[in-house]
Amino acid sequence: MAETPVETDALIIGAGPIGLFAVFELGLVDIRAHVVDILDRPGGQCAELYPEKPIYDIPALPVVSGQELTDRLIEQSKPFAPQFHFGQIIETLTRCQDGRWLTVSDLGTRFLARVVVIAAGGGSFQPKRPPVPGIEAFEGRSVFYSIRRMDSFAGRRVLIVGGGDSALDWTLALQPVAEKVTLMHRREQFRGAPGTVARVMELAGQGKVDFRLGQVTGLHGHDGQLEAVAARGADGEFDIACDVLLPFLGLTMKLGPVIDWGLELEDGHIVVDVATFETSLPGIFAIGDINTYPGKLKLILSGFHEAALMAHHAHGIVFPGERLVFQYTTSSSSIHKKLGVA
């Protein structure tokens, strides 16, 4: 792609709590950051897995929910105006002749960064695949985990699987477009918004949507084209004739493209130097759950510590030859100016 790359001091991969705090720590030492995340909003696991669940081990916050922690970290990072790039994943990382790193996302966004901070937690969230042998052959052709163009389902028989908002919302959206929409879920209760559930059930009552209780067990078809999905429900095995399968079974974490970047790894984690949190590649840092070192604990508070040390070392790379004077946020007038509290 010929687009001009986004030039930045730091590129942070992952907008979870540690990535967000890294914005703050880097900001204190005058390093501005762009942040990329595969989700469509900040918070990472805190927002995706347990937004409402309490966390009890954040220093000075006896109890805080995943969402509140995220909100507070965003508030704290605001003085440094991070620029977010959501819904994309960094696929490649290449070193340029001038020492900077060129990274490219799956959407084709290119970043040219002096330092790259990998704060990707347990990896990137990706849709769960129904554990059916041979499903790979159908993916992208008649099995889709996200929908880009609704009209591509016109005249087709669509089977939607799942019981959350995605499954319900797409049932409602595709019902007028597709030739036939079947919704399959393992039980009669749904996780989705009650209003949406009621509308789907109304359509089912009118015979406009087929609702089946069951779980996918197999796929029939050839050359990537589905003909039917085999399922099992309380009353035994059955087939649902369909051209398209849309599974909405939630997200799972996968380490993703990071493993191909030539970083030293140990048991699926990135090895770092504990003094700097730099990886085996110069200028590439890894902080939070994704890294490993002797004594590592996967705690949010450990990630915060790692972000601070990383930032101090990154300063030497972004501003070579400049001496970094260690300062406290409580008393430093130059920090107060940066935070807008002077």
Add this chain to the structure above:
Amino acid sequence: MPKVTYIDQDGARREVEAQVGETVMEAAVRNQVPGIEADCGGACACATCHVYVHADWTKVTGNASEMEEDMLDFAYDVRENSRLSCQLRVSEELDGLVVTTPERQF
């Protein structure tokens, strides 16, 4: 101490001594029982500690909560006796509990 037995898909049985108050997931992780992943660390947020409770024990363990049922939607091959082991708390009453781990945790 109550004993909990985990049977894997190949039929291998592993009996561990569980502590009253910990969860069946924690007892498994502490004793390195394979087949239970517990990605989220016990927050009932990932459905990777799915087990099938042996028929003799389903009455004692009771039913899944609404939150747990919601998470079970994300598990693989969910059955009548499916539970998330992070939501099963060990008590003296559960001494002898037998659970089977599924073919996969997604």
